[in-house]
Amino acid sequence: MSARQNTLSRPPAGAFYGASPGRKRLRVNRAVLFTLVPALTFFCAFWLLPFARLVVMGTEPDNHSGASAYWTVLTHPRYLGSLFSTLWLSLAVAGLAVALASVCGFFLARNQFPGKTWLLSILTFPLAFPGVVVGFLVIMLGGRQGALAQLSQSLFGERWMFAYSLTGLFVGYLYFSIPRVVMTVMAACEKLDRSLEEAARSLGASHWRVICDVIIPAIRPALLSTGAICFATSMGAFGTAFTLGTRMNILPLSIYGEFTNYANFAMAAALSVILGLVTWLALALARRLAGDVVGAPA
Known part of the structure; x- marks a missing residue:
């Protein structure tokens, strides 16, 4: 070549x-x-x-105490009470929303009936409401002129009210948390392998054992993730709380009051950071637990 x-x-x-x-x-x-x-x-x-x-x-000095705002939050009873009230309220909303909506979501995922599409539309309708509208609905239910007050007045001669308290706030948060759980649980239940349930029944498992040992572990990631989302939403929700009253001792209203009423910017910043960190930790923990469940071997 x-x-x-x-x-x-x-x-x-x-x-x-x-x-x-x-x-x-x-x-x-x-x-x-x-x-x-x-x-x-x-x-x-x-x-x-x-x-x-x-x-x-x-980290700057608080207007009232002169100490660091973070230190004031951890030592002052008012701010500690605001933090713990918000935590307990959010945990209660997330827990009850997951418990109630999981049953509803499982039923809707497994059953077909006339009007199911309309029912789903109604259940998800609260997601379109801003917090102010949700607060107004709670007032119309449990306020001074609400349905409960008028009914109790006619039956017992006194007005029963719950709208302007943590109970009313709990009802409002639960109202817009349930639709989130229902749709997530429905999506998770539709992906379940029914052969596992049939195998458990063929081995003699009762109805409740199938639920506890097969169904709940299978949809556990969805329950954890949607519970964390409900918790995070309740921690930072402001519109509903502001509509029901500004005297409730919860973090969003405390931040608003420190910022607008007292120009205490250091305290408002410290409370905002703590709220954000608590919410982030809840979401990260739920993601970690859900990921471990998803990645676990069969």
Whole structure:
């Protein structure tokens, strides 16, 4: 073979480099990084920088005590009471919403009947309401001129009210939490493998054992995730609480009062950071537990 033919049959020197996996991977990484720039810019500008500013502002002296706002939150009974009231309220809403809506979601996922589509539309309708409307509905139910007050007045001669308290707030939070759980549980139940239930029954398991040992473990990730979402929503919900009254001692109203009424920016920042951290921890814990369940071997 002549030298000219050997040169023509040899591939170009850069052909191997252009087709190397490392070069292709580098190009892909650059493209992904380029597409992430807008998202990272938005994240830094509208979340990271403001939240960092809140964290720093919370270390400044509180207007009333003169100490660090974080220390005041942990030592002052009023702020501790606000934190614990919000925690217990959110936990109660999340627990009851998951308990009630899980049964409803499982029934709707397993049964077909006329009007099911309309029923689902009605159940999810509260998701379209802002917090102010939900608070107004609670007032119309348990306020001074609500249905319960008028009924108790006609039957017992006194007005029964619950709208302007933590009970009314609990009812309002539960009202817009149940639809979230119903739809999530329905989606999880529709993916269940019914052969596992049939196998458990064939081995002699009772109806309740099938529920406890097969169905609940299978939909446990959905229950954990939607419970955490209900908890996080209840922790930071403001519109419903503000409509029902500004004297309730919960974190969103405390933040609003410190910021607008007293110009106590350090305390408002500290309470905001604590609220955000508690909510983030709940979501991270639920995600971890749900992930462990999903990834567990059969």
